[in-house]
Amino acid sequence: ETGVTQSPTHLIKTRGQQVTLRCSSQSGHNTVSWYQQALGQGPQFIFQYYREEENGRGNFPPRFSGLQFPNYSSELNVNALELDDSALYLCASSSYGHSYNEQFFGPGTRLTVL
Amino acid sequence: AQRVTQPEKLLSVFKGAPVELKCNYSYSGSPELFWYVQYSRQRLQLLLRHISRESIKGFTADLNKGETSFHLKKPFAQEEDSAMYYCALSPISNFGNEKLTFGTGTRLTIIP
Numbered sequence: 001e002t003g004v005t006q007s008p009t010h011l012i013k014t015r016g017q018q019v020t021l022r023c024s025s026q027s028g029h030n031t032v033s034w035y036q037q038a039l040g041q042g043p044q045f046i047f048q049y050y051r052e053e054e055n056g057r058g059n060f061p062p063r064f065s066g067l068q069f070p071n072y073s074s075e076l077n078v079n080a081l082e083l084d085d086s087a088l089y090l091c092a093s094s095s096y097g098h099s100y101n102e103q104f105f106g107p108g109t110r111l112t113v114l
Numbered sequence: 115a116q117r118v119t120q121p122e123k124l125l126s127v128f129k130g131a132p133v134e135l136k137c138n139y140s141y142s143g144s145p146e147l148f149w150y151v152q153y154s155r156q157r158l159q160l161l162l163r164h165i166s167r168e169s170i171k172g173f174t175a176d177l178n179k180g181e182t183s184f185h186l187k188k189p190f191a192q193e194e195d196s197a198m199y200y201c202a203l204s205p206i207s208n209f210g211n212e213k214l215t216f217g218t219g220t221r222l223t224i225i226p
Contacts, residue, residue, distance in 0.1 A: 004157075033213065042118070042200050042216030043158070056213050090158065094212075103212065105158040 002027055004093050004106035012112045013081050021076040021109045025093030031055070032074040033103060034066060037088040049074050050096050078111075086113045116141045118201050120217035127191045128225045135186040135220050137175075137201030145203040146212065147177055147184040152198040161186075161199070171195070196224045 005024045013019050025032050031050045035043035045058035049068035063079040072093070078085055088110050092103035119138045127133050139145065149161040162170045164177040164184060175186045184201060200219045204212035 035214075035216075040218070042202075042218050043214070045213050045215065048213055058213070102160040102163075103214070107157055 004091060004104050006089075006091055006106040006109050008109060009107070010110045010112075012114060014114050015081055015083060017081050017113075018077065018079045019081060019111060021078075021089050021091075021111070023074045023076070023091035023093075023106060025072045025074070025091075026104050029093035029095050029104070030072050031094045031096040032068060032072065033092045033094070034074070034076050035090040035092065036060075036085075037090060037108070038084075039087070043090055046076070055096075081113045083113050086111060116145070116203060116215050118203055118215055118217035120199075120201055120220050122220045123218070124221050124223070126223045126225055129193055130190050133186075133188040133191045133195065133222065135199050135201075135222065137184045137186065137217060139182050139184065139201070139203050141182075141203060144179075144206060146206045147175070148202045148204070148212075148214065149173070149175055149184075149186050150200040150202055150216070152200070154197070158200070191224045193224045193226055196222060198222075 004026050007022045033048040034046040037043040046060050047057040048055045052068045065077045067075045088108045090108045092105045094103045117140045147164045151161040152158045173188045175184050177184050198219050198221050201217045202214040204214050
């Protein structure tokens with residue numbers, strides 16, 4: 001059984017650019033959630049995907065968007081990057097339809113916006 | 115709006131002493147409460163959740179709805195307990211699709 005993986009590990013972008021982050025869910029999981037963790041803060045919920053559709057969204061603007069693929073992997077896209085988007089982006093996978101199932105987190109992607 | 119407050123950013127405790135990490139929440143309704151832990155160079159992972167009522171690694175947490183608190187406790191601290199601890203809440207879900215709201219975390223250091 002493989003755990004949650006994320007790529008890339010780090011990346012640096014400039015203001016106004018666009019970025020795509022990737023997440024592969026743990027084997028057997030069908031739901032992916034994305035979180036943003038700014039320095040010194042706890043993770044903040046961005047959105048969740050189940051069956052290739054958005055299944056809940058936090059307080060983030062539309063320039064944060066996502067996709068889920070048939071193999072349950074997921075992408076987070078951020079357009080028009082701002083300096084405040086610099087953060088650690090975490091994805092977590094879980095199994096929708098089973099109560100008490102925990103979310104398993106990936107190692108994160110560190111995004112720096114200059 | 116839902117919110118989780120962890121008043122202590124840093125907490126140092128001697129080995130063998132009791133540990134209590136504080137967590138207060140605000141939520142209109144009955145949320146599900148969690149404690150997550152991140153050990154050095156490891157991923158964020160679930161420590162315990164109030165619904166399961168388990169004791170994990172000697173830690174327990176009781177949900178006090180009157181005080182809207184979910185403090186994490188351990189009677190005797192061990193050096194391996196040094197880590198970052200996050201309290202989190204989610205609307206109750208029977209489907210395993212929690213959407214977590216986290217506190218800012220408490221860094222616990224156990225002094226040998």
